[in-house]
Amino acid sequence: VARVLGVDPGLVATGWAVVDSGAGRLDVRDHGVVETRADMALEARLEAIHAEIDRVLEHHAPEVLILEDLYSEYRFPRTALLMAHARGVICLAAGRRGVAVVALAPAEVKRAVAFNGGASKAQVQHGVQHLFGLDRLPRPSHVADALALAFTGASRLGGRPA
Amino acid sequence: VARVLGVDPGLVATGWAVVDSGAGRLDVRDHGVVETRADMALEARLEAIHAEIDRVLEHHAPEVLILEDLYSEYRFPRTALLMAHARGVICLAAGRRGVAVVALAPAEVKRAVAFNGGASKAQVQHGVQHLFGLDRLPRPSHVADALALAFTGASRLGGRPA
Numbered sequence: 001v002a003r004v005l006g007v008d009p010g011l012v013a014t015g016w017a018v019v020d021s022g023a024g025r026l027d028v029r030d031h032g033v034v035e036t037r038a039d040m041a042l043e044a045r046l047e048a049i050h051a052e053i054d055r056v057l058e059h060h061a062p063e064v065l066i067l068e069d070l071y072s073e074y075r076f077p078r079t080a081l082l083m084a085h086a087r088g089v090i091c092l093a094a095g096r097r098g099v100a101v102v103a104l105a106p107a108e109v110k111r112a113v114a115f116n117g118g119a120s121k122a123q124v125q126h127g128v129q130h131l132f133g134l135d136r137l138p139r140p141s142h143v144a145d146a147l148a149l150a151f152t153g154a155s156r157l158g159g160r161p162a
Numbered sequence: 163v164a165r166v167l168g169v170d171p172g173l174v175a176t177g178w179a180v181v182d183s184g185a186g187r188l189d190v191r192d193h194g195v196v197e198t199r200a201d202m203a204l205e206a207r208l209e210a211i212h213a214e215i216d217r218v219l220e221h222h223a224p225e226v227l228i229l230e231d232l233y234s235e236y237r238f239p240r241t242a243l244l245m246a247h248a249r250g251v252i253c254l255a256a257g258r259r260g261v262a263v264v265a266l267a268p269a270e271v272k273r274a275v276a277f278n279g280g281a282s283k284a285q286v287q288h289g290v291q292h293l294f295g296l297d298r299l300p301r302p303s304h305v306a307d308a309l310a311l312a313f314t315g316a317s318r319l320g321g322r323p324a
Binding site for chain 1: 203204205206208209212232235236239240242243244246247248249250251253254256257258263
């Protein structure tokens with residue numbers, strides 16, 4: 001069984017999902033979202049995100065942490081820069097625990113879960129619900145994105161040597 | 163005596179400088195630069211930067227860490243996003259040690275050390291050399307920028323209650 005942690009970083013909300021794969025099965029082991037308030041100092045927000053991801057890494061001991069690739073075409077540069085702060089402390093947590101970080105292109109993730117590289121957020125949510133056999137639509141979308149990343153990462157790891 | 167740590171974050175090179183101010187004096191206590199190689203994994207580069215800044219925070223126990231403001235007009239978005247990863251782990255280190263983070267506008271720093279909000283890198287280096295009475299031009303420019311941040315932060319702290 002391979003265990004994968006998918007993370008969708010954001011300063012306002014960071015979604016994460018732990019997925020086990022093996023023997024033709026795929027199970028959501030745990031998931032969650034860290035939310036921080038805009039009136040908190042940046043360093044306190046980063047501490048909260050780092051602490052939660054570090055706790056998840058310690059508790060679930062995934063083999064790999066999956067993130068979205070860094071791409072530089074953002075509509076909101078300031079939001080992207082703040083996201084990158086969060087992404088930085090998440091990568092740091094993985095590095096310090098010896099967990100490999102793998103970045104996947106957004107289009108690859110969308111293709112894997114919704115059969116369409118340009119899928120909408122709703123299509124990703126429905127795809128993830130179907131793939132994992134969930135009773136409800138995964139919410140918020142940050143958790144759906146983290147599940148999509150974990151799914152795509154797990155299917156990649158299954159298909160080739162880690 | 164107030165102790166200030168100025169940091170100029172970058173994934174390739176992060177400059178830092180510790181400055182003591184008080185009783186009309188200003189002294190460079192220590193300075194350095196963390197360099198990481200492009201062939202290292204992102205998480206390993208962030209670990210190296212975090213470890214060095216954390217060591218400096220522990221060893222010198224500054225009251226405040228000074229950074230440049232986050233501004234969103236960058237010529238190289240990908241470089242800016244990578245810089246933001248480094249900035250994130252630096253803020254995290256400060257937050258975990260209870261050291262306040264203060265961000266200053268680049269123009270304010272340039273005005274303070276070179277009397278010109280649009281000063282060139284060379285003008286900042288010369289201004290810093292003069293203000294601290296250094297025998298040589300501070301190099302690399304990341305260290306000069308960290309000294310400029312520390313100087314500006316120290317003069318601000320001196321001028322008003324922290």
